Amino acid sequence: MITDMTVGKPASVLWKFSFPMLISSMFQQIYNIADSAIVGQICGDDGLAAIGASYSITMLFVAAALGCNAGCSVVISQFFGAKQYSKTKTAINTSYISVLTLSVVLTVVGCICCRPVLSLLNTPENIFADGAAYLDIYTYGLIFLFLYNICTGIFTSLGDSNTPLVFLIISSVLNIGLDYLFVGPLGLGVAGAAWATFIAQGAAGLAAFFVLNARVKKTIKDDGPINHFSFPMFKRICLVAVPSILQNSFVSVGNLFVQVVVNGFGSAVMAGYSAAVKLNTFAVTCFATMSNGLSNYTAQNIGAGKLARIHKGYKVSLLMVLAITVPFIVLYVWRGDLAMALFMKSDSQKALDVGIRFLRTVSIFYPMVAIKLMTDGVHRGACAMVWFMASTFLDLIARVILCFWFSTIWGAAGIWYAWPVGWILAAILIVCAYMGGAWIPKPLRKRKKIISHMNTE
Numbered sequence: 001m002i003t004d005m006t007v008g009k010p011a012s013v014l015w016k017f018s019f020p021m022l023i024s025s026m027f028q029q030i031y032n033i034a035d036s037a038i039v040g041q042i043c044g045d046d047g048l049a050a051i052g053a054s055y056s057i058t059m060l061f062v063a064a065a066l067g068c069n070a071g072c073s074v075v076i077s078q079f080f081g082a083k084q085y086s087k088t089k090t091a092i093n094t095s096y097i098s099v100l101t102l103s104v105v106l107t108v109v110g111c112i113c114c115r116p117v118l119s120l121l122n123t124p125e126n127i128f129a130d131g132a133a134y135l136d137i138y139t140y141g142l143i144f145l146f147l148y149n150i151c152t153g154i155f156t157s158l159g160d161s162n163t164p165l166v167f168l169i170i171s172s173v174l175n176i177g178l179d180y181l182f183v184g185p186l187g188l189g190v191a192g193a194a195w196a197t198f199i200a201q202g203a204a205g206l207a208a209f210f211v212l213n214a215r216v217k218k219t220i221k222d223d224g225p226i227n228h229f230s231f232p233m234f235k236r237i238c239l240v241a242v243p244s245i246l247q248n249s250f251v252s253v254g255n256l257f258v259q260v261v262v263n264g265f266g267s268a269v270m271a272g273y274s275a276a277v278k279l280n281t282f283a284v285t286c287f288a289t290m291s292n293g294l295s296n297y298t299a300q301n302i303g304a305g306k307l308a309r310i311h312k313g314y315k316v317s318l319l320m321v322l323a324i325t326v327p328f329i330v331l332y333v334w335r336g337d338l339a340m341a342l343f344m345k346s347d348s349q350k351a352l353d354v355g356i357r358f359l360r361t362v363s364i365f366y367p368m369v370a371i372k373l374m375t376d377g378v379h380r381g382a383c384a385m386v387w388f389m390a391s392t393f394l395d396l397i398a399r400v401i402l403c404f405w406f407s408t409i410w411g412a413a414g415i416w417y418a419w420p421v422g423w424i425l426a427a428i429l430i431v432c433a434y435m436g437g438a439w440i441p442k443p444l445r446k447r448k449k450i451i452s453h454m455n456t457e
Helices: 010-081 085-120 125-140 142-157 162-183 189-219 231-263 267-303 307-334 336-340 349-363 366-381 385-410 412-435 447-456
Strands: none
Touching: 010 085, 010 125, 010 142, 010 162, 010 189, 010 231, 010 267, 010 307, 010 366, 085 125, 085 142, 085 231, 125 142, 125 189, 125 267, 142 162, 142 189, 142 267, 162 189, 231 267, 231 385, 231 412, 267 307, 267 336, 267 349, 267 366, 267 412, 307 336, 307 349, 307 366, 336 349, 349 412, 366 385, 366 412, 385 412
16 A cells, blocks of 8 residues: 555554554564574574674665665655655655665675675684685575565555565565475575575565565556656655665674674674574664654655654654663663573573573663664755765764773673774764764755744644
């Protein structure tokens, strides 16, 4: 169902749109966690550490896919909100060609570079072969990763967050079932988890592509010429996508530096960190999904020139995401042992203790990262990418520097202490930018017009 988010009560529109996206994100994280959980239970700490060693590298590819998703969806949302339907279709076609071309390039780069990067990360010899096998198979499926993400971005830019949810539920169930089959009875170990992800991701990507094309052709009417590829449209998409890719990629590069420090503490710490960081990613990705929903809402209303709706939507979304932080904080602070037990055998006490301490340290600061991400969402939807990137780089730089410094003082625990500091600094910066109106496009910045909108909307 395609939805116009420039009309209706902001709270109702945002909740109906964002809730399916949130559930989709949770299912996506569940099948990502399933890889580690099943491998950890069947293959032990070394298998879990092998996935953990490759995780920071796979997140670079995910970062690129999510950045493309954000760039394409924002531009398409703006044209759709402005009721410029032929330009909407041109943006969709240009997005397909651009993103799939990038996925092929990254597949080649991944096949060449993944093993050398594992070596640079000081990956222990006892887990290197499994980590490299996982990465090789994951890289073969990059085209499906990008295809699924671009289709999801287009669906959400048109106000449809329900269809991606259906595909993701089916894909998640398939992935978990294949994990059990490949890792367990078939004895493929870590490589089996990678093949399960490859097949599930491929099924979801192809299904989403065919359904989306049929939906767009049927429901969006042409109002002018449509191009298969447009360089001006490509440039406009890049203005949002490239900063988003860089933002996500630099975060992933920062995590690579963190992984180097973690690797220096041995396999048990690596295993505990691998499990805990996936649980942390589960939570933060849920917040980021709400931010993506707000970006699409903002983009459509920027296209329609409705600033007051954006301000109201921002406040509503903040309340929503802060409510979502509560169950994660409760679980990770008081019962982190239950969450970690998904990954660990009974004889993995050191790894279990490491993971619990990580979760307890970072989770109490989830409200700060939630505020940062939601404010990012407004800036991204309005194409105000300078402040969006500045806040992310501040978080990254602070986290990496403090990670190295604190680990020399408090050992492995010092690594976890660096995360909240980065979140707090970045949240302060981006909120100040929002309050100063840095996100408002120049044509709409006249003070009288803003005040008039907010008083009459």
